[in-house]
Amino acid sequence: MAIRELLGSIIALIGSLFLFLGALGIVRMPDLYNRMQTGTKSTTLGTILTLLGIGIYRLEWLPQMLILIAFILATNPVSSHTLARAAHFTGIPLTRKTVADKLAEEEHRPIPVEEEEEVV
Amino acid sequence: MKKHTIESWGVRVSVAAVLTLFYFFWTHNHNVSDLAVIFLLAFIVAWGFVTTQTFPRLTPKRLAYSLVYILYLFKEIIKANLDVARRVIQPRIPINPGIVEVRTRLKSPIGRMILANSITLTPGTLSVDIKGDHLFIHWIDVTDIDEQKATEKIVAGFEKYLEVIFG
Structure with a gap:
């Protein structure tokens, strides 16, 4: 009994660690698209592990948590894709480190790259 | 009918x-x-x-491939998170970002949707736009801007399963 609760707590803790790294990534990344990368990925695994940890801690909640995980897996990529697409359409600049932008080339638009030098 | x-x-x-x-x-x-x-x-x-x-018709083969696909997706999600975590904690963030173009062989709209969502969930890639069978993907560490090679690296792993499921 106690071991199961310990296991659940550890899994939830690892999940929150990933959520923290995601937040750190949002602060540290240079442009919107890279922020979106950390924002999607860390929150997905972080949320999944946190919910799973709660489900293992209280076994009677496990089915609910599995349903929540399924919904997060289905909706999380859609929202970040939509945000990235909208950002590209409105011409939010990419960082200076960017090597290619095939989407702008395809639409015959100038590649939106940041102008001022960035302080790293 | x-x-x-x-x-x-x-x-x-x-x-x-x-x-x-x-x-x-x-x-x-x-x-x-x-x-x-x-x-x-x-x-x-x-x-x-x-x-x-x-909805594609359900057959035992498709069901088996779907289960394998889910396991593969979870493996990729864990890999993606470790990859992002590794990048975030380094003093100088090692990124080489860009938007590349890849091509998919999938025909069904729902198959393409699942492919685009899976790409978003996996290491360093985020689908930005889709036009016909071309996907535009923001890649955090561009190793190849060539369409063919990028397709092999990003799409091929998923397409293998999705082609059977939605083919």
Whole structure:
């Protein structure tokens, strides 16, 4: 009994660690698209592990948590894709480190790259 | 026409069954008559919203590939997170970002949607836009801007399974 609760707590803790790294990534990344990368990925695994940890801690909640995980897996990529697409359409600049932008080339638009030098 | 009708009823009944199962897990309500009412309501919802054209027919092979695909996706998600975590904690963030173009062989719209979502969930890639069979993907560490090679690196792993499931 106690071991199961310990296991659940550890899994939830690892999940929150990933959520923290995601937040750190949002602060540290240079442009919107890279922020979106950390924002999607860390929150997905972080949320999944946190919910799973709660489900293992209280076994009677496990089915609910599995349903929540399924919904997060289905909706999380859609929202970040939509945000990235909208950002590209409105011409939010990419960082200076960017090597290619095939989407702008395809639409015959100038590649939106940041102008001022960035302080790293 | 007759066969198609039977199939669409099958899809609606299974969607209603899944929704009822969700309700059951969510509320732990064991009352059979309650579940019957919920199933009826779920069936009305399924009847209104489910279009059968988008669903591929279920075969044992497709079911097996779907399960393998889910496991593969989870492996990729864990890899993606470790990859992002590794990048974030370094003093100088090692990124080489860009938007590349890849091509998919998948035909069905729902297959393409699942492919784009899976790409978003996996290491360092985020789908930005889709035009026909071309996907535009923001890649955090561009190793190849060539369409062919990028396709191999990003799409091929998923396409292998999705082609069977939605093919």
